[in-house]
Amino acid sequence: MDYPKTKSFSRNALSQLLPLDTESLNEIIDYTLHLGSPHAIESHLLDILGTSDESLSFVTQFLKLKQEEDDAYAKKTSKQRMSLTKKPAISNQPVTKKSPAWKVDSTESQPSRKPLTRVDPKKTASTTSQLMNEPHMVLNAKQAKRGKRKNMDNLKDIEAALQDLELAEAQNQANRKCDCMGQRHPLFDVVPNCLNCGKIICVKEGLQPCSFCGQQLLPETDREEIRSILLKERDTLEHNKELLAERKLPSQSPPPVKEKKKKITVRSSAGKFWDEQKEALAALEDEKKRQKQEQLQKEMHEKEVKEQEEELKKYEKMKRINEKHDNDLLVAQQRLETLLDFQATGAERTKIIDRAADYDLPTSSSSMWLSPVERALQLKRQQKQLRKQESAEESRKGRGRRVMEMVIVNGKAQMVENTTYSKSDDEEDENSIQELESKINVSKLAEEADQSKQVWNYELDAAKWEKPVYMGNQQSGTLVDTAPPSRLQVSKGGDEMDLVVALP
Known part of the structure; x- marks a missing residue:
């Protein structure tokens, strides 16, 4: 089915939103129309265009035009089917007598009676869903929205990630091919390039088999692990959402009890009222400062006492060791304590502070050597940063x-x-x-513990090698007659006059 109105509108709108040529725009529009479901179309367009106001308005208008053309096509096909199945009626009219033209037939003057039909169910009947949707059974719109606002963003993020994985596994999806190498379209953040052939993957190709070598960009195991993590988070969020909705039901929640307001009265003369109020406020501030200072002093004193107790314990321990053992054992004991201390706090000491990773943007390409849990962590961080940018934009507006x-x-x-x-x-x-x-x-x-258990085995390593066997030449037993060396040495440089006589 062709969508002329939708294609013309989307071509003009996308040319203003994306810096692409008409051929690329037509490919994007055709692929989007072949997706089918409105949810898949919406997620695909939002992944390409983002969540700005212009992109949202374009998506809504696109879905509206597509729905209108689908309805028109369905009506047209239904009419054609009805016309094909309809049979022509046979006319058995009796022969009537001729009458003057100025006389009106009595049958024509009488109004035609409508055939008896069943009662319209829309006017009399009422279903259970309509009874459930009556005003006394429906929550107030404001009360229903309060429970949804809290976890809506997280649910949207998880649904978008799951939708990407499901679209990648669809069998009827046509393979998309683009050779822009990230120059025309932005990079695909989840898998920026193929691990088999190294081809750069853009947003247009997305999560599908590589268009060059045909290998899967993400293994099936990694994809299943990412999906399981996201599904667990979605289930927890939906469960919390249901609990909040149950708490806010008007039938279950008791009526709020109005708290009695406390009134503070100050009896004094009219002229000294403000002076007394000022003195009372100053006294309250002084009291708060004094309490804070006392609390700080108390905490410092407790900290000093603990440090002194620890030092005394160490001193007593060292004293007992000196009394019983020699100096070598004392040095070994100190070395053991330092090593145990390093082992206990080694994670903090060897921690690498990567400031570039702390400020990782969604546009930056991710590493291909990450595990599925690390990929999910990176997606959560990127979604958090995008949400912060949106909140900053709202506060600015x-x-x-x-x-x-x-x-x-x-x-x-x-x-x-x-x-x-x-x-x-x-x-x-x-x-x-x-x-x-x-x-x-x-x-x-x-993994580090498993690697530390691997110890070099001398016997296994020696079994891998074989001793070398030296084989002699088969013709070594034969005697070779060699001429005695000459007693004259003649130079080979081309000078015939240079002769050296070898003395006996």
């Missing part, structure tokens, strides 16, 4: 949450407008990132 703060100074109330930001999403991202990092550290420690 003035769409952030604002809170009015009242400050009383010198008996005057001043209203200050502050902007606040929710930290729930950042905390969830940090928790998930820490869990993935802990998994990576555990796996690395296990």
Whole structure:
């Protein structure tokens, strides 16, 4: 099926959003129309264009035009089928008498009766879903949205990653080929190049077999592990979402109890009211400062006491060792303690601070030697950075949450407008990132432990080699007659006059 309206609109709009030629734009449009489901089309276009306002408006208009053309095509095909299945009616009209032209037939003047049909179910019947959707059974829109805002971003990220993996495994998907080598289209961040032939993969080709050598870009095991990790995170987020929705149901939640407001009254004369208030506020500030200083002094004292106790324990231990053993044993004991200390804190000492990795952007190409857990960790970090950029953009545009703060100074109330930001999403991202990092550290420690157990075996290594056997020449037993050397040495440089006589 051709989509003339959709193709013309998308060609004009994409030429303004992407710096590509018409041939590349036509290929992108044809591939997008062959995807079928609106969710797959939306995820594919958002991966290419991003999540800006212009791209979102283009995606909505694209889906709308495609749906209109699909509906028109379905209506057209249904009409054609009805016309083919319809049979011509046989006319058995009786012969009527001739009458003057000015007389009107009585049958024509009477209104035609409509055939009896069943009662329209839309007017009388009501289904269970309609009864469930009545106003008294439906939650308020604001109450329903409050539980969705918290984990919507994480669910969108996980759904997008799962959609990429599912689209890569579709059998009916046509292979896309592009030889721009990352010059015309941006690089594909998950797999920037093929491990078999080294071909650079762009966004247009995506997660599919290599168009040059035909090998899979990601092994099936890595793909399954990434999918399992993302599915687990999605299940946990959906479970938390359901719990929040159950807590906010009006039937289960008890009515809120209004707290009694406390009123503070100060009885004094009219002239000294502000002076007394100022003195009371100053006294409260002094009291808070004094409490903070006392708390700090107490903590410092406890810390010093602990350090002194540890030093005394070490001194007593060393004293017992000196009394019982010689100096060599004392040196060995000290060496053992230092080695054990290094082993306990070796991870922190050998930690590499890579500031470039801390500020890794989504546009930068990832390493091809990462494990599936490290790939998932990198995706989470990139999604967190994108979310921070979006929140900064919203705050710059003035769409952030604002809170009015009242400050009383010198008996005057001043209203200050502050902007606040929710930290729930950042905390969830940090928790998930820490869990993935802990998994990576555990796996690395296990690998190091396995490698440390490998010891060189002398017998196995000696069994690999064989002693050399020297074979003599078969003609070594035969005697060879050699002429005696000449007693004259003649130079071979071309000078015949140079002769050296060998003395006996």
